[in-house]
Structure formats: C-alpha cells, structure tokens
Amino acid sequence: MADSLGASRTFAYDEVDRLERSLGRMNNSRKGFLWGAGVGFGLGLVAGGVLMNGICSSQDCPNMVSSVIVGGAVGALPVGLLGALLGAASSSERWEIVPVASAQDFGFRVRLPAR
Numbered sequence: 001m002a003d004s005l006g007a008s009r010t011f012a013y014d015e016v017d018r019l020e021r022s023l024g025r026m027n028n029s030r031k032g033f034l035w036g037a038g039v040g041f042g043l044g045l046v047a048g049g050v051l052m053n054g055i056c057s058s059q060d061c062p063n064m065v066s067s068v069i070v071g072g073a074v075g076a077l078p079v080g081l082l083g084a085l086l087g088a089a090s091s092s093e094r095w096e097i098v099p100v101a102s103a104q105d106f107g108f109r110v111r112l113p114a115r
Contacts, residue, residue: 019098026094028087036083037076044075 048071052064061067 016100019100020095021098023094023096025091027089027091029084030087032087032090033080033084036086037080039083040079041072041076043079044072045069047071047075 045068048068051071052061052067055061056064
C-alpha cells in the first residue's frame with residue numbers, strides 16, 4: 001500500500017481485517033427522484049384531500065378517493081424531478097468488500113499499486 005508521500009508499505013496477512021474495492025463514483029439522481037416522488041405523492045394526497053373536502057362539503061362526491069390519488073400522482077412528478085436534479089448534483093462512491101479468507105485459502109497475495 002502507498003502512503004500519502006508515495007512510499008510503499010507492506011502488511012502481514014494477519015494484520016488485514018478487511019479489504020474493500022471501489023466500484024466507482026455515481027450520482028444520486030435516481031435516489032433523489034425516488035425520495036422526491038414519495039414526498040410529492042404525500043403532499044399531493046394531502047392537497048388533493050383538502051381540495052376535495054372543500055368541494056365535496058357542498059355536494060356529493062362519489063369519486064373523492066380516486067381524485068385524491070390523482071392529486072398524489074400529480075404532486076409526485078414535479079417534486080420527483082426536483083429531487084432528481086438535486087441528486088444529480090451530489091455523488092457517492094460505492095465499495096465492495098473483498099473476502100480476506102478466500103485470499104488466504106487460495107494463497108493470493110495482496111499488492112496495491114503505488115500512486
């Protein structure tokens with residue numbers, strides 16, 4: 001393994017408790033969309049319920065439930081898109097655990113390139 005100065009350092013196998021390998025960086029637009037769509041759907045349900053309650057207090061409304069669900073769907077799209085935009089602006093790195101025991105069982109040697 002190389003330290004911040006670029007010098008190599010060797011570890012005994014017994015000192016290695018865990019190995020991880022980077023799978024790369026990715027943006028969080030999908031996660032942002034899902035969170036935003038969930039929040040938007042909830043807000044749309046509340047707004048649709050309040051709106052339909054005001055309309056239906058003066059008349060009979062057989063389609064109140066479906067109207068409230070449509071309100072949720074209408075709220076989900078724009079807030080989901082906003083969440084996707086916010087998620088695209090941030091990124092995270094994914095890591096994969098490399099089994100240490102399998103390296104010992106098959107006699108592999110761990111060597112990391114110096115940067």
